[in-house]
Amino acid sequence: MQQSRDQLLKAYRVMSRIREFDERLHVEFATGEIPGFVHLYAGEEAVAAGICAHLSDRDYIASTHRGHGHCIAKDCDVTGMMAEIYGKAAGLCGGKGGSMHIADLDKGMMGANGIVGAGTALVCGAALSAKTLGTGGVAVAFTGDGGSNQGTVFEAMNLASVWSLPAIFVFENNGYGEATASEWALAGGDIVRRAQAFAMPGHQVDGNDYFAVWDAMRQATERARAGQGPSLIECKMKRYYGHFEGDTQNYRAKEEIETLRAEKDCMKRFRAQVGEAGLIDVAALDAIDAEAKAEIDAAVKAAKAAPTPPASALMTDVYASY
Amino acid sequence: MASKSFRAAINEALKLEMRRDNRVIVLGEDVAGGRGGSANVEEAWGGPFGMTRGLYKEFGATRVLDTPITESAFVGATAGAAMTGLRPVAEVMFVDFTGVCFDQIMNQIAKIRYMFGGKAKLPLVIRMLYGAGYRAGAQHSQCLYPIYTHLPGLKVAVPSNPHDAKGLLISAIRDDDPVLFFEHKAILGMKGEVPDEAYEVPLGKANIVRAGKDVTVVAIGRMVHMAEKAAAALAKEGIDCEVIDPRTTSPLDTAAILASVRKTGRLVAVDEAYPRCNMATDIAALAAQEAFGSLRAPVRMVSPPHVPVPFAAPLEDLYIPNADKVAEAVRATVKHTSSS
Numbered sequence: 127m128q129q130s131r132d133q134l135l136k137a138y139r140v141m142s143r144i145r146e147f148d149e150r151l152h153v154e155f156a157t158g159e160i161p162g163f164v165h166l167y168a169g170e171e172a173v174a175a176g177i178c179a180h181l182s183d184r185d186y187i188a189s190t191h192r193g194h195g196h197c198i199a200k201d202c203d204v205t206g207m208m209a210e211i212y213g214k215a216a217g218l219c220g221g222k223g224g225s226m227h228i229a230d231l232d233k234g235m236m237g238a239n240g241i242v243g244a245g246t247a248l249v250c251g252a253a254l255s256a257k258t259l260g261t262g263g264v265a266v267a268f269t270g271d272g273g274s275n276q277g278t279v280f281e282a283m284n285l286a287s288v289w290s291l292p293a294i295f296v297f298e299n300n301g302y303g304e305a306t307a308s309e310w311a312l313a314g315g316d317i318v319r320r321a322q323a324f325a326m327p328g329h330q331v332d333g334n335d336y337f338a339v340w341d342a343m344r345q346a347t348e349r350a351r352a353g354q355g356p357s358l359i360e361c362k363m364k365r366y367y368g369h370f371e372g373d374t375q376n377y378r379a380k381e382e383i384e385t386l387r388a389e390k391d392c393m394k395r396f397r398a399q400v401g402e403a404g405l406i407d408v409a410a411l412d413a414i415d416a417e418a419k420a421e422i423d424a425a426v427k428a429a430k431a432a433p434t435p436p437a438s439a440l441m442t443d444v445y446a447s448y
Numbered sequence: 449m450a451s452k453s454f455r456a457a458i459n460e461a462l463k464l465e466m467r468r469d470n471r472v473i474v475l476g477e478d479v480a481g482g483r484g485g486s487a488n489v490e491e492a493w494g495g496p497f498g499m500t501r502g503l504y505k506e507f508g509a510t511r512v513l514d515t516p517i518t519e520s521a522f523v524g525a526t527a528g529a530a531m532t533g534l535r536p537v538a539e540v541m542f543v544d545f546t547g548v549c550f551d552q553i554m555n556q557i558a559k560i561r562y563m564f565g566g567k568a569k570l571p572l573v574i575r576m577l578y579g580a581g582y583r584a585g586a587q588h589s590q591c592l593y594p595i596y597t598h599l600p601g602l603k604v605a606v607p608s609n610p611h612d613a614k615g616l617l618i619s620a621i622r623d624d625d626p627v628l629f630f631e632h633k634a635i636l637g638m639k640g641e642v643p644d645e646a647y648e649v650p651l652g653k654a655n656i657v658r659a660g661k662d663v664t665v666v667a668i669g670r671m672v673h674m675a676e677k678a679a680a681a682l683a684k685e686g687i688d689c690e691v692i693d694p695r696t697t698s699p700l701d702t703a704a705i706l707a708s709v710r711k712t713g714r715l716v717a718v719d720e721a722y723p724r725c726n727m728a729t730d731i732a733a734l735a736a737q738e739a740f741g742s743l744r745a746p747v748r749m750v751s752p753p754h755v756p757v758p759f760a761a762p763l764e765d766l767y768i769p770n771a772d773k774v775a776e777a778v779r780a781t782v783k784h785t786s787s788s
Contacts, residue, residue, distance in 0.1 A: 186532060220565030227563040235562065236531060243554050247524020248556065254525055255532035258473065258510060266527070281521035288516055321692070444564030445598050446624035448652070448699055 129179075129340070134400055137179055137336060138411055139173035139194030141393050143420040144195040147204060148367075151194070151211070151420050155371040156309035160273045160432070161213050164225045167195035171364035172392035173298055176339025176357075177266060180347045184263040186252035188245030190298075191226050192365070196268055200235045202228065208425035214432035221435040222443065224442075242303075243269055243276030246295060250282050253291035253356075262349040264292040274305025274317045283324040283356070292350035294343070294357050295326075298333065301364040305377040321358035333363030334392040335397060365389070457614035458499050458575070462704035463614035465621045466507050468750040469535060474512040475522055476539030476575075479710040483514050490585035497577065497636060519549035524573065525711065527557045530572040537621060538636050543576040543592045543630065549578070557626045558601035558685040566663035566716050567720035573617070575746075579670055579720060580757045580768050581634035588759035589764075591721035593668075594730070597627045597697040603697040604625040604650055610640040612695055615649025625653060656708075663778050664708040664767045667693060667718035668727050671750075675718050677771035682778055684766055687777060698728055702734055709735050713744035714781040715744060723751035748777040 129137070133195075135305060148166040155164050155447070167174070170192075178199035181187065189196040197207055197402030211225045218230055229237035236252060239245045245267050252265035269279055274297050286293040297317045299308055321328025327349065329342035339361055344355035364386050368375045400406045450459070466472045479500040482492025494501025497764055504512040515522040519540055526538040546553060560568050580589040596606045603625050607613040613631065620627035657672060658679055667675035674691045679689035688707050694701055709715050715735050717728035728749035735747055737758070750769045758764050 163650075188528070213711075218565070219563060219567065221562040222565045228471040229560075229564045229567065231531060231568055232565070236528065237560065241551055244524065244556055247521050247552055248528035248531070249537075250521055251525035251528020251530070251534075252532045253528075254513075255529045255534050258529075259471075259533055278524065281516075281518040282524065285515060285521040285525065286517055289513070299569060439745075443562050445561070445603070446569055448603075448625070 131405060134181065134406060135410065135414065137175045138396060139414050139418070140178070140199050141336070141396065142172060142177040142414050143204065144171045144198045145279070145393060146418040146422045147198060147413070150426060151205065152367060152371065154426060158403065160211060162224050164211065164371045165192040166365070166367040166371065167192050168233050169386065169392070170300055170333060170363055171195060171288055172336040172341055172396065173296070173333045173361045173363070176336045177296055177343045179340055180343050181234065181264070183232070183234050184261050186236050186249070186263065186265040188248045188252070188267050189238040190221065190234045190245065190268050191238060191240055191242070191272065192227060192270065196229050196409045197230070197235055197238070199417070201233050202210070202230045202235055204421060205425045205428055212429040212432070213434060214429055215435040215439070220359050220439060220443070222439065243273035243279045245269065245336065246279045246282035250285050250289070250291060253286065253293040254289065256292055262351060264347055265292060266294045266296055268296050268298060270299070270303060271297065271299040271308035271312060271317065274320070275311060282360070283326070286356040287324045287326055289352070290355040292353070294359065295359045295376055296348045297358065299360055299362045302369065302377070304369045318358065318360040326356045326358055326360045328360070330360045330362065333361030334390045334395055336392060336396050339368040359362055363392070414433055449641050449643050449652050450608055451639045454610045454613050454638050455497065455499055457500060457610035457642045458631065460642070461614045461617035461621070461732050462503060463506065465618060466503065468646065470511070470533045471533065472537065473501055473511045473513065473529070473534055474537050474539070475493060476502055477515055477516055477541055479539055480512050480514050484709065495539060499575070500539065511665055513787065519545055520552055520724050523549040524552040524556060526572050527552060527560065527600050529572060530570040530644060531560065531568050533601065534701065535571045535621060537573040537575060540574055540576045541635060542588050543578040544590050544600065546576065546592070547667065553596070553602070553628070554599055558599045558654060560603070567637065569624045571624045573620045573627045573629050575629045577629060577633040578630045579632040579634055580764055583759060583761060583764060586756035586758040593628070593697055594721050594726045597727065597730070598725070599610070601626070602698060603696065604630070605651060605696045606630045606669040608693050610638065610642045611615065612649050612655065614642055615647050616695060618646055618653065619648040623646065627651070629690065630669065633784065635670055635673070651696045652701055654693065654701035654704035655693045655695055656690065656704070657693050658689065658691040660688040660712070662688040663690070663710055663711045663714040663716060663781055664705070665691045665716045665718060665774065665778065666705055666731050668697065671718040671720050671769060674769060674771045676772050678774035678778060681775055687782055695776070702738070705731060706739050709739045710742040713742050715747045716750060716774065716777045716781060718750045718769055720752065720769060723749065723754050726751055733772050745781040749780055750774050750777045
């Protein structure tokens with residue numbers, strides 16, 4: 127392990143906040159108070175944490191419809207996120223985006239995205255800006271196993287390679303694209319094999335293992351920042367909830383999620399790994415969990431109490447000038 | 449001031465803006481052309497229609513980027529680059545090809561600013577050739593600007609002459625919103641007076657091409673020339689047309705159109721786009737709602753029939769609205785009033 131105690135605590139804090147955020151949303155969504163579609167990231171926390179540990183505000187990410195984890199890992203304000211999900215004026219997008227469009231460009235977060243695979247092309251542009259303007263930044267596209275089959279994704283990987291862009295394509299193979307298993311939908315079985323076709327290094331890692339994700343991303347960012355071009359990282363794990371909240375998940379065996387939570391959980395694994403190495407005591411991690419719980423609870427309360435956008439907001443923000 | 453072609457006007461606008469602002473980049477298929485070829489030429493084409501010729505030589509590979517044939521990726525990259533500090537000008541050879549990157553235009557570019565609560569700017573331009581008359585068949589001849597005019601978040605420019613092409617493109621590049629820029633392939637060689645220096649023609653400001661008192665003729669893009677030709681012929685018959693070129697369909701200069709309709713009491717809308725939900729129907733609806741009391745005759749729309757663009761020359765000629773069809777529509781509006 128090449129990470130300091132502070133880095134590890136930070137990583138655990140990210141995972142803990144994501145877990146608490148989405149577990150709480152699962153509960154709150156069931157009350158009927160949250161409008162629209164919500165897609166939960168729980169079970170995939172090690173990916174967002176391991177990838178974004180290598181990024182700062184000058185680096186950009188483009189996310190997916192399942193974006194809460196990416197937003198938190200990229201340091202978006204959770205109070206603003208929660209208000210956005212509730213459709214409130216205090217939301218990060220003024221209540222005009224919702225769960226699927228949370229964005230904060232100041233944090234290098236180019237948006238969750240309602241269109242599967244679309245963010246990969248945006249990332250080519252952010253990486254082009256970084257290269258042209260010499261910022262030293264990299265741009266990361268998160269895509270799911272479902273998105274991995276979209277034509278735009280292949281186009282974006284090809285373009286990033288042809289232009290030698292500082293872009294990183296992270297595929298979160300979480301087992302299912304909506305209700306269809308990735309094992310069925312992915313010709314060739316593994317997404318990582320597609321890296322070879324576009325002349326970029328490919329890494330396949332256990333998405334439940336923060337350290338494996340972190341190390342693959344270390345290599346990818348080093349390569350990108352050195353001007354050597356894009357990389358692909360495939361992270362394999364499974365989401366704990368349905369495609370969307372309300373999904374009956376009748377396509378999954380009943381015991382699948384129980385087994386995942388008991389045996390594969392990324393946070394339990396992280397605790398075991400740092401514990402065995404004697405790096406961090408359990409009490410410090412418990413304290414982080416308690417802080418996260420309190421923070422998210424406050425965010426939910428604030429979001430519920432916050433006012434909705436005024437009618438005047440309907441017509442603004444379409445154009446810079448018209 | 450010198451006489452320059454539409455093509456030269458576009459080229460000059462790009463060159464001047466690239467000199468003025470080093471955040472302006474140009475990207476697209478073969479905008480330089482020749483990369484990797486056995487002739488070892490760095491700028492073989494300067495754009496499939498020569499619109500970007502000389503840019504690569506002056507600004508180099510960092511700012512003039514050839515792309516693979518990959519509209520979805522490079523139009524999406526245009527959006528991503530615009531969100532993060534560049535001012536990209538993409539060339540999609542023919543508007544027909546935007547079918548393959550429609551998501552990036554419709555769901556990303558048009559919506560990002562609104563979805564993000566105004567916290568993003570997308571200063572980008574997508575240049576495209578459009579229009580019939582080139583014997584190019586159904587997939588290389590469409591207009592399609594009504595589709596993009598339909599989408600909030602986009603601006604749409606359809607210049608009809610070299611002077612406006614240069615001025616509108618400069619405005620589009622300096623604008624902080626995404627602008628879809630339509631260049632009619634049948635008028636690329638058309639010449640007109642174009643000042644050498646940079647100048648802006650504002651987006652959303654119509655041009656009264658010809659003042660008149662009897663009938664308002666609103667025409668889009670290349671159709672402005674059909675309307676002018678018709679107006680010249682009709683003048684000999686004693687019918688005085690006012691010809692309006694909106695220059696941009698989004699924003700649309702509704703004030704200029706309505707002021708003219710209120711003056712003349714008659715409207716003919718001319719649009720080369722398919723007849724359903726095109727600019728002619730949009731302008732007709734505008735007049736019906738806002739100037740009904742001024743109308744002395746039913747609004748006439750001159751558009752092609754509701755068919756794809758045919759290849760065979762006689763069929764394509766039959767398809768495209770021309771000055772005779774415009775004149776016929778104008779006469780009908782005048783006759784209606786005289787006979788009622």
